Amino acid sequence: MSLRQTTRKSTGRTAAIASCAVDLAGAGGAPRDVRLLPAGEFRSWDGRPTDVAAWVMTDEDGLRLVAEAAARASDRVIDFEHATLRAKSGGDRAPA
Numbered sequence: 001m002s003l004r005q006t007t008r009k010s011t012g013r014t015a016a017i018a019s020c021a022v023d024l025a026g027a028g029g030a031p032r033d034v035r036l037l038p039a040g041e042f043r044s045w046d047g048r049p050t051d052v053a054a055w056v057m058t059d060e061d062g063l064r065l066v067a068e069a070a071a072r073a074s075d076r077v078i079d080f081e082h083a084t085l086r087a088k089s090g091g092d093r094a095p096a
Helices: 059-071 083-090
Strands: 002-007 014-019 040-042 055-057
Touching: 055 059
Parallel strands: none
Antiparallel strands: 002 014, 040 055
């Protein structure tokens, strides 16, 4: 397990970041599904949203998102550090 602390330049806020490695082969392989949004009410670490008390993900919203994702012709990109946004202008790879 690895633990480090970082300070976000735009806000000056400090955050602790923990990471760990898991032997996926020993665990039966990588997970098929990954949770991208929490169920129920949630807020961002930076205080958003500011116009409502919280964002809300209902069961109905979740089912609709899953159905829409399944209907897509292309896979979703999970962007790491906004690499896909910067790849064209910077000429870098976007490993997402």
